[in-house]
Amino acid sequence: GENVEQHPSTLSVQEGDSAVIKCTYSDSASNYFPWYKQELGKGPQLIIDIRSNVGEKKDQRIAVTLNKTAKHFSLHITETQPEDSAVYFCAASWGNTGNQFYFGTGTSLTVIP
């Protein structure tokens, strides 16, 4: 089955700096890679996703890059703000309805004002 590894487990950055979280996956059949933000006591929120036919996707301060050959993808947050502080999870899936999602172990991001 698929194995998704995520690093780092914790990350602290100064407000305004960039944050990068990296994930690797093992199954080359995975073709859909979402990122989720989870605040304390809440469910994960989809913040950005990418399909395997795309190398990069941006949405304002958030971007995701994918390297299919190396089987890794990364989340980039620029100009971080205190409200970006949360736990971030990456995931990999075969991308069709009903297929299981495999989640990374999470990264606790703290943005220091």
Add this chain to the structure above:
Amino acid sequence: GAVVSQHPSRVICKSGTSVKIECRSLDFQATTMFWYRQFPKQSLMLMATSNEGSKATYEQGVEKDKFLINHASLTLSTLTVTSAHPEDSSFYICSAQRTGSEKLFFGSGTQLSVL
């Protein structure tokens, strides 16, 4: 955006009682819903996959007779924790996958505390 409503958000019950958690997709149809359990500072642990109109598929180690899942419509799935015990105390989260799409949206979670 896609909204998944999960209720209750918090429940405290006595040992031996049953608790039902509801998960509704409010503005889309979801053929598939997933139920997860999450321990503090840990990732999401898949409990079962629920397909509308079919029996749920449980992950290894998850007791199907203890965690009853019903997915009777394209917008509603329920998880019933039967004869709850303190070790069942956890954060339970549902997710719904929009029919025909790969996108997965989560409910807000239910914190279950069994006394």
